[in-house]
Amino acid sequence: MIDEGSPALRPRDAESAARLVSLGMRPRQLPARDPVYAGLVTRYRDEDGFKDLVHRVAAGLGLVVLAVTEQSGVVLAATEDSAFEIKMDEYARRTALQNRQADKVLHGLTHLAVAALAYPRPDDLGNDSYVGRVSVELVDAAVREACRVLEERAEGEEDPLSDAPELERVWRVYLRRPSAAATKDGRLAPDTTRGIAARALRFLAEQGFLVVVDADAGVYRTTPRYQVQVRELASARAFDELLELGVLPAATAGGTLSAAATDSLA
Amino acid sequence: MMADEAVARRLKALACTAPLHDLDARKAHLEWADATGYQMAEVALRVIDQVTLAMDFDHGADHDQVVRRVLPFIAAQRPQRPGGEHEQVGRWVLESLLNVGSVDRGFQVEYGSLDAEGRYVRHRFDFKLLVELAAADGQVYLRTTDEAINVLVGALDTDVESAQVAAEVKLENLIIRGMLGDARLAAEQARYRTVQYAEALRGKLEATERDVRSVDWLASVPELIEEALAHIESRYRSETAILNNIADARDTSGEPARRRQAAELVGIVNDCIRRHTQLQARLQEAGAVFRAEQDRQQFAGGARRGAVDLFGQLLRPCLGLGVARAGGPTSAFFAAVSGIRVPSTPGLTGLVEALLVPRVERDPLGAEVPVPELTDAAPDRFSEEQWRRCADLLELPGVSRRLSGLLAEARAADPELPSLVALRVLHAVGASVAGALGSGERGVCLAVDDGTVLDDPEFGGSDLLVTLAGVRVGDDAR
Numbered sequence: 223m224i225d226e227g228s229p230a231l232r233p234r235d236a237e238s239a240a241r242l243v244s245l246g247m248r249p250r251q252l253p254a255r256d257p258v259y260a261g262l263v264t265r266y267r268d269e270d271g272f273k274d275l276v277h278r279v280a281a282g283l284g285l286v287v288l289a290v291t292e293q294s295g296v297v298l299a300a301t302e303d304s305a306f307e308i309k310m311d312e313y314a315r316r317t318a319l320q321n322r323q324a325d326k327v328l329h330g331l332t333h334l335a336v337a338a339l340a341y342p343r344p345d346d347l348g349n350d351s352y353v354g355r356v357s358v359e360l361v362d363a364a365v366r367e368a369c370r371v372l373e374e375r376a377e378g379e380e381d382p383l384s385d386a387p388e389l390e391r392v393w394r395v396y397l398r399r400p401s402a403a404a405t406k407d408g409r410l411a412p413d414t415t416r417g418i419a420a421r422a423l424r425f426l427a428e429q430g431f432l433v434v435v436d437a438d439a440g441v442y443r444t445t446p447r448y449q450v451q452v453r454e455l456a457s458a459r460a461f462d463e464l465l466e467l468g469v470l471p472a473a474t475a476g477g478t479l480s481a482a483a484t485d486s487l488a
Numbered sequence: 489m490m491a492d493e494a495v496a497r498r499l500k501a502l503a504c505t506a507p508l509h510d511l512d513a514r515k516a517h518l519e520w521a522d523a524t525g526y527q528m529a530e531v532a533l534r535v536i537d538q539v540t541l542a543m544d545f546d547h548g549a550d551h552d553q554v555v556r557r558v559l560p561f562i563a564a565q566r567p568q569r570p571g572g573e574h575e576q577v578g579r580w581v582l583e584s585l586l587n588v589g590s591v592d593r594g595f596q597v598e599y600g601s602l603d604a605e606g607r608y609v610r611h612r613f614d615f616k617l618l619v620e621l622a623a624a625d626g627q628v629y630l631r632t633t634d635e636a637i638n639v640l641v642g643a644l645d646t647d648v649e650s651a652q653v654a655a656e657v658k659l660e661n662l663i664i665r666g667m668l669g670d671a672r673l674a675a676e677q678a679r680y681r682t683v684q685y686a687e688a689l690r691g692k693l694e695a696t697e698r699d700v701r702s703v704d705w706l707a708s709v710p711e712l713i714e715e716a717l718a719h720i721e722s723r724y725r726s727e728t729a730i731l732n733n734i735a736d737a738r739d740t741s742g743e744p745a746r747r748r749q750a751a752e753l754v755g756i757v758n759d760c761i762r763r764h765t766q767l768q769a770r771l772q773e774a775g776a777v778f779r780a781e782q783d784r785q786q787f788a789g790g791a792r793r794g795a796v797d798l799f800g801q802l803l804r805p806c807l808g809l810g811v812a813r814a815g816g817p818t819s820a821f822f823a824a825v826s827g828i829r830v831p832s833t834p835g836l837t838g839l840v841e842a843l844l845v846p847r848v849e850r851d852p853l854g855a856e857v858p859v860p861e862l863t864d865a866a867p868d869r870f871s872e873e874q875w876r877r878c879a880d881l882l883e884l885p886g887v888s889r890r891l892s893g894l895l896a897e898a899r900a901a902d903p904e905l906p907s908l909v910a911l912r913v914l915h916a917v918g919a920s921v922a923g924a925l926g927s928g929e930r931g932v933c934l935a936v937d938d939g940t941v942l943d944d945p946e947f948g949g950s951d952l953l954v955t956l957a958g959v960r961v962g963d964d965a966r
Contacts (some may be wrong), residue, residue, distance in 0.1 A: 247830045285828065298828050306828040310819050313826070321591050324811050330818025331806055333825055338798035347796065359622075367695055367702060368799075368807055384598045384612035388812035395811060398614050400593045402622035403586075404551055413591055416622060429827040438626075448825075456824035457796040460806075463817035469805045 231271050238262060239275040243285065246296030247306075249430025249447065253292050266290045288454045293350070294446035299455050313425070323388060324395050328415070331392060332422045334460065335365045337452045340444045347453050350446065356432070358410075358440035361419040362401050369393040496601055500613050503597035504635045507617060508532045511584055518580070521573050525566045531581045534558045539618055540632040543683050548621070548629040555579055585618045586630075593620070631687075637680055675730065675753065678723055679760045685716040686767050693770075693777055700782045709778075713771050720764045720771075727757050727764075870908050877901060878908045882933055888955035891935070895944055910947050913954050921959060931956045 242262040245251055253260040265272050267290070280287050284304025288297040300307040314322075314329045339361050340354030341347040372393040382390040396415065403411040410417045423442050426432040431448035435441040511528035538557045542549030549557075555578040562574040587593050594616040603609050617636040620628050689712065695703045703709060730753065796802070802821070806814050870878075881894055891913055898905035916935040935952040942951040 247828060249827065299824060300828045302823075305831050307823065308826040308829045310822050313822070323815065327811055327814045327818050330822040331803070331814070333822050334798070334803050334806060334818060337821075337825060338803045341798060344797045347798065363694075363698065364799075365803070365807075367698055368804055370691075370695075371702060372804075372807055380601075381599075381611040381613050384610040387612075389810045391807070392809055392811060392814045393807040394614075396807065398592045398594060400620055402628050403588075403593060403620050404628040410622075425826070431825075431827065447827075451825055451827060452798070453796075456821050457798060457802060459824045460802050460817045460821035461796060463820045464802065464805055467809070467813055467816065469809065 231275060235272060235275060236279070238265070239272060239279045242266060242276050242290070242296055243280050243283065243287075243298070246280075246285075246287070246298040249295075252295050259295065260292065263290055263292060263295070286455075289450040291446070291450075294450050297447050297450045297454075299451065324390075325413075327392055328396065328399065328418055329422070331365070331396070332361065332415070332418050333426075335361050336419070336422050336426065337448075337456065339364055340448070341452065347449065347457070350449070352449070354444040355435065356423065356442055356444070358416055358419045358423060361423075362416050365396060365415070366401065369397045373397060496599055496611075499599045500597070500615070503595070503599075503613060504615060504617070506597065507585060507587070507595055511581060514584075520576060521569075523577060523580075525569075526562065526577055527565060528577075528581060530565075531558060531562055531577065532585055534561045535578070535582055535585060536617065536632055536636050539630045540637060540680060540683060543631055543687065548631045550627060550629045551579075551582060554630060555582060582618075586620065587616075634684070637684060675727070675756050675760060678726070679756070679763060681719060682723070682760065682763045682767055685712075685719060686763070686770070688712055689716065689767070689770055689774065693774060696778055696781050700778065700785050705778055709774070713774060716767060716771055720768050723760065723764055727760055730757050870904065874902060874905055874908055877905060878912060881909060882912060882954065882956065884933075884954065884956045885931075885958075886956075888953050890940070891950075891952040891954060892942055892944060894954060895947065906946055913952055916954065917952065931958050933957075 242259075245256075245259050245262070251259060253263045266276055267273075276290070277287055280298065281301075284301050284306060285298045286301055288299050290296050298306075310326050310330065314326050336356055340356045341352070342354075346352045346354060372391070376391075382394060399413075399415050400411075401415045402417075403414050405411050410420050412418075412421065420440055423432060423440065426448065427434055427442060431445055431451065432442040433445060435443050508529040511532055515523040515526065515528050535554060535558050538554050539549055542553065555575060558578050558581075559571075559574055562577050563571070566574075583589075587595055592614070594614055596612050596614045598610055598612055600608050600610045615635045616633050619631050619633055621631055622628055692703050692709055692712065696705075802817070806817055809817075878898070881898060891910070894909050894913070895906045898909045912933070913935050916933040917937070921932055933954065934957050935954045937950040937952055940951040942949050
């Protein structure tokens with residue numbers, strides 16, 4: 223705990239460390255607006271002992287410290303089964319029972335699409351100063367387009383089996399779901415793909431990951447927090463899951479959002 | 489195996505008509521009207537017609553427009569029924585075609601086929617007749633699907649190109665024989681083909697705007713453009729022929745019905761020509777769109793270092809997975825990207841309070857404006873006469889009097905008056921000059937307590953000294 227360069231830690235340092243962790247739970251609070259916060263961030267960066275203490279306080283609570291920077295503040299993630307974890311079951315609670323499985327996948331997929339549209343190239347994800355823009359329309363249109371390409375490739379394939387809906391390909395589920403539906407009060411119907419995308423963007427904004435640029439058009443921009451969260455944790459977890467399933471995505475330097483059908487244009 | 493495929497194809501084609509038959513089967517169960525007198529399948533075809541005709545490059549029709557346009561047809565079926573019912577029928581048919589109420593807003597049919605090992609396996613065919621799409625302004629509008637267009641024109645499961653040729657041959661024959669009714673049908677069919685080409689092209693252009701490389705501009709788009717241009721060219725010939733023929737038919741025919749038919753056909757052909765011109769303009773612009781997008785996207789900047797490619801390495805593979813398997817990676821991504829939830833800890837007092845708060849009923853119009861309850865104001869305790877007398881009593885220029893004296897004098901005049909006098913004098917204890925100045929009075933009533941005790945049957949306290957002080961507006965007070 224005590225190394226050469228840093229002074230011995232005292233009980234009140236534990237309080238400071240816990241405070242820094244608690245500031246990370248308030249996504250809208252940023253070091254730039256709060257001198258106490260900024261001071262703690264500097265201390266975290268400069269003192270290894272304090273940094274270790276912060277990590278241990280977080281670990282004890284069931285949290286992982288993803289990053290602590292002046293731009294993003296403290297970015298925390300919940301460990302599995304921690305009290306701070308947001309469960310997909312809670313997020314997609316309103317869906318009808320019979321579509322539960324498909325709905326959960328659509329919600330998760332939409333979050334993946336939001337990140338993919340916010341950081342279209344691998345480079346954008348790596349570049350700390352990059353600010354992405356996403357909108358409901360962009361997310362839905364891009365996923366639909368990707369589905370359409372898959373549909374074209376699947377031409378001649380048999381229709382899905384009627385007694386095994388869980389084997390149906392995700393792109394079919396997405397394409398079948400309407401993108402919009404007229405409602406009596408003129409709002410977006412929640413179970414359409416645009417409704418799901420709007421929900422994801424609103425949720426991320428509430429979590430302090432996105433900031434509204436144009437509320438009417440549903441346009442948001444990303445925050446450094448979101449970039450850290452996607453880069454350091456989410457993409458890696460999803461990647462590992464895909465590896466486990468035996469789906470090995472090939473790496474390309476240029477990013478493939480802009481290369482949906484490269485094989486036909488060699 | 490071949491026979492098997494043909495069965496499946498025909499079954500799917502058949503399935504597309506099922507929602508229409510279903511309408512007539514269900515109409516007897518409608519609660520809001522005796523709808524058995526309406527031909528619902530016919531109304532449905534009209535609805536599909538109207539939606540298809542309203543499909544242009546940028547817009548389709550919205551729900552209200554479509555219902556409004558089919559109203560005359562519905563009304564013609566049962567003119568004696570009220571207009572509200574006609575509209576309700578229209579809406580019901582439109583909603584049934586969308587299959588409002590199902591999550592996917594579509595239909596499905598099950599069919600079976602033999603697999604490679606000769607086993608019978610059941611498949612599901614999902615289809616839609618009408619779809620809803622959101623425009624840039626957030627408005628939801630309708631479009632006809634390819635399936636619906638096929639049902640509508642009756643060309644079930646046929647190749648677009650060959651059906652086109654067949655339709656043209658038929659048209660020429662019809663014109664030669666002077667069968668205008670059928671000529672009209674053929675012209676309409678050709679118009680649907682034009683709409684289909686326009687749709688296909690619109691889709692490709694949209695995809696190009698998002699990403700040039702997602703659309704095959706080497707082979708498939710030029711092919712589409714060529715086909716569409718050939719279509720327009722041949723239509724131009726046919727339509728010129730129709731117009732010439734109709735001119736004859738209209739001028740020479742003595743039958744009013746025939747004349748009317750001819751006039752209607754002129755309208756349709758003119759609409760066809762308009763659509764062809766529109767499609768042609770788009771076709772000509774297509775190349776320019778491609779080149780502009782290519783330039784724009786090429787200079788959007790290249791990648792410099794490798795990280796995770798979210799779209800290609802995560803999103804696309806997930807789309808290709810089965811629903812059950814995709815649950816893993818998508819949930820993992822969600823759990824990691826959603827951040828943390830700070831658990832709220834309700835205190836007992838807060839919890840009880842929260843539980844006792846009645847549910848807030850939200851009214852779209854906002855809270856009701858309360859009607860104020862107006863009651864008569866309490867009448868003045870003192871009459872005007874009493875006020876005047878009191879003012880007279882307190883008119884004390886230059887002299888000061890004891891409160892006791894004033895009260896006695898007041899009591900002599902009116903038993904109620906002393907109360908008013910007492911109140912006014914009490915008010916005068918802390919009188920402010922500024923207030924008197926502000927209201928423009930020349931004097932201010934002052935009351936001073938010099939310690940003398942008041943001896944009065946009604947009131948107690950100090951026997952105040954009351955006087956009227958003149959207010960002079962000095963230069964420095966201005």
